[in-house]
Amino acid sequence: MNHRERVIKALNFEEPDRVPIMENGIDTPLMEKITGDSFPYAVSRQSPIITDRSHESMRVDLRLKCWRKIDFDLFPIDLSTPDGWKPQMTPEGDMVDLWGRIMKLDKMTRAWIPYSTVFTDPDDYDEFEFPDPLEGGWVYALEYAKRNLEGEMALASSLRDPFAHAWEMFTPMKFVLWMYREPSFIKRVIEDIADFNIGIIKRVAEVGVDLIISSGDYCDAKGPMVPLSFFRDTIFPNLRRQVDAAHKSGVKYIKHTDGNINSLLPDLADIVDGCHSLDPSAGVDIGSVKKTYGDRLVLMGNISVDNLALKGRADIVEEVKRCIRDASPGGGHILSSSNSWAAGARLENCLAMVEAGKTYGVYPIKM
Amino acid sequence: MSLPKSLRELILGLADISEIKDLIDNELRSHKNPQLIVDELSQTLREVGDKYERGELFLSELMMIGYLASEAASNLKPHLSGAGKRSRGKTVMGTVRGDIHDVGKNIVVMMLQADGWEVIDLGVDVPPEEFVEAIRKEKPVILGLSALLTSTLEEMRNVIKALEKSGLRDKVKVIVGGRPITRMIAKEMGADGYADDSVAAIRAVREMARRGGGT
Numbered sequence: 001m002n003h004r005e006r007v008i009k010a011l012n013f014e015e016p017d018r019v020p021i022m023e024n025g026i027d028t029p030l031m032e033k034i035t036g037d038s039f040p041y042a043v044s045r046q047s048p049i050i051t052d053r054s055h056e057s058m059r060v061d062l063r064l065k066c067w068r069k070i071d072f073d074l075f076p077i078d079l080s081t082p083d084g085w086k087p088q089m090t091p092e093g094d095m096v097d098l099w100g101r102i103m104k105l106d107k108m109t110r111a112w113i114p115y116s117t118v119f120t121d122p123d124d125y126d127e128f129e130f131p132d133p134l135e136g137g138w139v140y141a142l143e144y145a146k147r148n149l150e151g152e153m154a155l156a157s158s159l160r161d162p163f164a165h166a167w168e169m170f171t172p173m174k175f176v177l178w179m180y181r182e183p184s185f186i187k188r189v190i191e192d193i194a195d196f197n198i199g200i201i202k203r204v205a206e207v208g209v210d211l212i213i214s215s216g217d218y219c220d221a222k223g224p225m226v227p228l229s230f231f232r233d234t235i236f237p238n239l240r241r242q243v244d245a246a247h248k249s250g251v252k253y254i255k256h257t258d259g260n261i262n263s264l265l266p267d268l269a270d271i272v273d274g275c276h277s278l279d280p281s282a283g284v285d286i287g288s289v290k291k292t293y294g295d296r297l298v299l300m301g302n303i304s305v306d307n308l309a310l311k312g313r314a315d316i317v318e319e320v321k322r323c324i325r326d327a328s329p330g331g332g333h334i335l336s337s338s339n340s341w342a343a344g345a346r347l348e349n350c351l352a353m354v355e356a357g358k359t360y361g362v363y364p365i366k367m
Numbered sequence: 368m369s370l371p372k373s374l375r376e377l378i379l380g381l382a383d384i385s386e387i388k389d390l391i392d393n394e395l396r397s398h399k400n401p402q403l404i405v406d407e408l409s410q411t412l413r414e415v416g417d418k419y420e421r422g423e424l425f426l427s428e429l430m431m432i433g434y435l436a437s438e439a440a441s442n443l444k445p446h447l448s449g450a451g452k453r454s455r456g457k458t459v460m461g462t463v464r465g466d467i468h469d470v471g472k473n474i475v476v477m478m479l480q481a482d483g484w485e486v487i488d489l490g491v492d493v494p495p496e497e498f499v500e501a502i503r504k505e506k507p508v509i510l511g512l513s514a515l516l517t518s519t520l521e522e523m524r525n526v527i528k529a530l531e532k533s534g535l536r537d538k539v540k541v542i543v544g545g546r547p548i549t550r551m552i553a554k555e556m557g558a559d560g561y562a563d564d565s566v567a568a569i570r571a572v573r574e575m576a577r578r579g580g581g582t
Contacts (some may be wrong), residue, residue, distance in 0.1 A: 104492065108519070115467050115491065172470045176430045180381055221546060221564065222419070225426040281546075306547055309517040342515050362547035 003073035007154035011211065011252050011273070011298055013332040019324055019361030021354055022074035022156070022300070024213060024276060025340035026155060027109045028091050031066040033347060042105055043125050044112040045215070046160065046168060047097040056080050067153065070286035070354055076156035076213050077145050085193070087256065096130050099169045099211065109343045115169040120184045122178055130192060133199025139196060142207045156211045157204040159242075161255070162193035163226075163235045164216020171216040179226065187234045194238035198245040205249030210252050213276060214239075218257025221282040231264065240271050254300065258339055260284060265293060279283050279338040281306050287326030290333075293365030300334040302355055308337055310346040313352045319357035325367040335361060373441070375411045375517065380432050384438050391442050401446040406573045408439055409482050416566040426470075429565070433474045436481030454485035456576060457507040459539075461489030461498060463522035468515035471545065474565035475511065479572060495522075497503035502535050509572055514545040514560075531557075540575050544568045 001010075001017045008015035023043060024284060031037050033122065039062045041055050050056045067075050081098070088096040093104045095112055104117035119125060142157055149155060164210060166174045166189045179186045193349040201212065218224055224231060241256070255268060256276040261285045268275060278284045278301040286302040302323050327333040335357040341350050360367065372380070377387050380549075394404060406485050415432050418424045458479060462472050476488050487505050489497060502510060510530075512523050523543050530536040543553050544562040553561030560575055562568035 034484060104467050106465060106467055106492070113467050115469075173434065173473065176427045177434065179427060180431055181383075220426055222426070225428065227425050230427075306517050307519075309547075310552075342516065344519070344521075367535060 002151070003037055003153040004155075007074045008210065010331050010334050013295065013298070013330065015329075015331045015363040018363060019328045019357060019365075020154075020334045021357045021361070022072050022299065022334055022336045023341055024076055024215075024336065026063075026066060026091060027111070027341065027343035028062075029109065029343045030341055030345065030347065030350075031062055033064045035062060037062055037065060040157040042110045044097070044103060045078075046114055047099065047101065047103070047112070048079045048138075049087055049095065049097060049103075049112055051081050051086055053080075056141055057129035057144055059139050060148070064145065064148055065317055066115055070351075071358075072354075073153060074156055075145060075153040076158050077141050078215075079138045079142075079160040080140035081137060082119060082131065082135035082218045085137075093144055098320070099165065100128060100365050103167050108333065113213055114171075115165070117169060117171045117174065118331055119170050119174065122182055123209055125185070125189065127334065129247070131196060133196050133203065135323065138200060138205050139207050142204055142209065146209075147205055148303075154210040155206075155208070156213050156254075158208045158213050159197055159200060159204070161214045161216035161218075161275045162190045162197065163218065163236055165193045166190055167216075173343050176226075179230065183234075190234055190238055194241055197242050201242060201245045201251070202207065205251050209251060212242075212272075214255050214272075215241070216256070217259055218255075219261050219278075219282070221259055223260045223263055225259075230265065231267065238270060243271055245272075252298075258282065266296075269293045269296045272297070274300060274332075276300040277334070277338050278302040280304050281338070285326075286323055290327045294327075294330065298332045298334065301338045302327070303335070303337045305337050305342060305345065306338045306342070311349065313348055314351045317356040321360050321367060324357070324361050324365060328361060328363075328365050368530060374407050375414070376466060378408075378432055378439070379415070379554065380434050380485050381428065381435070384435060385482075387435055387439050392541040395446055401443055402445060403458045404443055405440070405447065405483060408436055408443075408510050412478060412569070413483055413488055413511065416569055417541040419564075419566045430474055433477035433565075434479070437477035440481040440483070455483045456509065457485045457487065458509040458511060459487045459489060459498070459501045459505055459507040460513065460573065461493035461501075462491040462513045462515075463519050463523050464492055466516050466519040467491040468494050469513075471515070471565045471568075472511075472513040475535045475544070475568045477514070478569045482569065482573075484572070497527045498526045498531050499529050499535060502530065502539050503533070507539055509575060510539045510541045510545045511539065511568065511572070514543075514547070520547060521555070523558070527557045542568065542575065544571075 006016040006020045100118040103115040106113040157241035243253040252273040255272045255275040465570040540559040542560040543558040548561050562571045
């Protein structure tokens, strides 16, 4: 069974030869450490920013080399910049991205991170030139990866969730202020971003991806960041539209979110195909999620990123064993950390996670 | 006819800021002691903290309340005199180098301002030398270091080491805050207090002030 077949089986709630293993992302410094290659260009997890196609190819090459070296089963890659787009730089050296987010460079991870916004009030949105999903170039990295993978690993497209997108586009404080003061405006923005995403979903489906992983958080450690009424009125109907678009093209749709998602799980189980992160530090128990939703949700995550950074190898092996024992029987489980391998994670712990996954994740699960 | 709402009710109900300002203006025109309004605001924030801890408020509601309370406090400030005009103490806040997340820190800043503290906000991605310079210049009673990423915990240690090296460590109480912080991590890095979310941070600052870290 090859990597891709293993993932497809798990996504269809069948038991493959062993539990598939993946990471949603690895920070550049750690990928360099793993591969021995260097990548001198800054990236962003929230937004496509690399405009030079040779640099973008290098980005995918580094990631492919890293994923192959680790022996992952699933390869997620995000969108590229549309053809001809150039980022605007502020006098302070910050970058304005495609969505009006002002981004600062985090020197440690060499990643641009949203920090501020070009929007001062909702009226600015009417003047904003909204990105067009029909423009060329968005799927450059995906097409490049697809050509190079030749079906070896399953291919996932990362797509930013409309809620997280708008939250970052306006900054969290302005988003919250306008959510309470001008709810119809925020609803319109989320609908617009969902429309954009639906256009992109058609494009990524044409490339031949196996699944979409929707990035961007809904929750913090305490629970949902906004009231459940806002989820049910605005966020979930637009999530459902995107999932329907993916399903029409035969593509599975996984929702990533950090934090304590327990109160959102009944709704999510009715909308998406799976959940990624399942953050144990925020109180998510993968065994309990498996018992209640294991026939409807593919489960990905639950190896604590805090433990990958702070604990020892033996602790990680025990955590992987617990995760496999609780979530792998019957399929529908893909082993991964509860977010990504961050620059501060201990590489020996990350590698121990994969090694333990291969050792204890062989079906039938014997723990 | 319904009774006019109190400041507490308006803030907890996420009223428009103009309603809150109107209420404060009316109370001041009726010669209410502004310090009593400050006390009511402070009491409301304690209740908000408790509600958030019990999971009765969403993050978005906490952020809105922080914004409204901070605006209300700014409105009241010119009317305070004597002891009331003095802040509870000065604090310096910042997200450490390598981390540019600021949602939690900004809530803490708004809440502290509303609670009568003077806050010097150094922003995000702040290097240790900038914290040292701010402590030297501003002479705060409390320094709050924020981080969201586990990978930036080391930077918090670096700030504390830099304070020790410059002979300023015993001049200020250090509170470390953020998602990855635990009591053990805070103690191990030599901090005086810790908080794993913004409400806990406000509580830690108040507690430290009660024990003699503030005025």
